[in-house]
Amino acid sequence: MVTIVSYAQEFTVEISDQEPVLEIKRRLGQFLEIPTSSITLSVSGWELLDGLDMEDYPIISHGTSIHLTVNPIFTAPLYNLSGKIHVNVKFPSKQITVQVDRTDTVRSLKEKIHIIDEAPIKRMQLYCNGIELEDDFRNLYEYGIKEFSEIVVFLKYVSRAKDVIPVRKLCFTIQTSSSLFNGARIPMEMKDSSTVSEMRNELLASKTIPRDEYIFVHKQRIMRESCSLRWHGVENGDTLFVFKGSISRGNF
The missing domain is CATH 3.10.20.90 (Phosphatidylinositol 3-kinase Catalytic Subunit; Chain A, domain 1)
Incomplete structure (x- = not known):
């Protein structure tokens, strides 16, 4: 038995060591009436990958809490996507904390970083969990950004021909x-x-x-x-x- 913890509720399910992660997602999707592809499972901050089985995660045992999160497109009817959160904005040589609203746009986040750090907005490239926040008009929650998410900032170097990021x-x-x-x-x-x-x-x-x-x-x-x-x-x-x-x- 493990405990599934989500934003709205907490319940227990029975799993086996050989059971694939994807099969567990399928069962939970049927129970919660949401698409399997919208479900993410994690333990202690580690995402459970679809291609692996429970036995690939020795930290999971009887009574372990598995956290379930849902793609925001499906959580909108159930959860309040607005609300103030703090994100850690990481530069190559320093880190700052910025308060945002989950409904803020990527453009708005860049403007807040500019106000605090004076970094040029046009040169900013923002990444979260390896994904570039490339659409300035998408909301932060669409990228799965939550409290204390880490935002990595790269500043493009401008040359006469094009913007160039130095190789490190x-x-x-x-x-x-x-x-x-x-x-x-x-x-x-x-x-x-x-x-x-x-x-x-x-x-x-x-x-x-x-x-x-x-x-x-x-x-x-x-x-x-x-x-x-x-x-x-x-x-x-x-x-x-x-x-x-x-x-x-x-x-x-």
């Missing part, structure tokens, strides 16, 4: 799962412009991991093969997790 060297760690090399920690150094695919190829070329299918996870989010480490918001000292397996692109 990143030092981070690859943490394997317990079933892969007994949970080994692998130090890595790459340019932040390198893609996840290039990182994978470097690991294969050095024979650090055998040739197989893997997924990489950063801050509870599955990383996209064609996107750069910078795009995912990877910073010096971060840890990237690698699991053996694959994820259906239809869920991305």
Whole structure:
């Protein structure tokens, strides 16, 4: 038995070690009468990934609380999406806290950052959980931003021809799962412009991991093969997790 905790209620369900995360989402979706694709499950801040089973998460045992969140498009009839929250705005060399309303637009957040820090609005690129907040007129709740969410700020450098973001060297760690090399920690150094695919190829070329299918996870989010480490918001000292397996692109 585990406890499912959501914004509106709390209840218990019975699960097995071999039960896939996606199957649990399906059962909860039927019970709550919401689409399976709108459900996110997490434990201690870790998102439970669709391609894995319960036994892949040793921290889950009898009585564990699993948090359920729902895509805002489906929560609107049930939950109040407005309300003041604080977000942590992270620059390369400092961090500030900004108070916003969840219904604020991305443009409004940029303006508030500008007032506090004087950073040029036109040069700002904002990321949350590796996703760029690229539509200035979308609301913050549409990006899943909540209390104390981390917003990473990049300032584009302007050249005569185009805006250019300087390339940086990143030092981070690859943490394997317990079933892969007994949970080994692998130090890595790459340019932040390198893609996840290039990182994978470097690991294969050095024979650090055998040739197989893997997924990489950063801050509870599955990383996209064609996107750069910078795009995912990877910073010096971060840890990237690698699991053996694959994820259906239809869920991305």
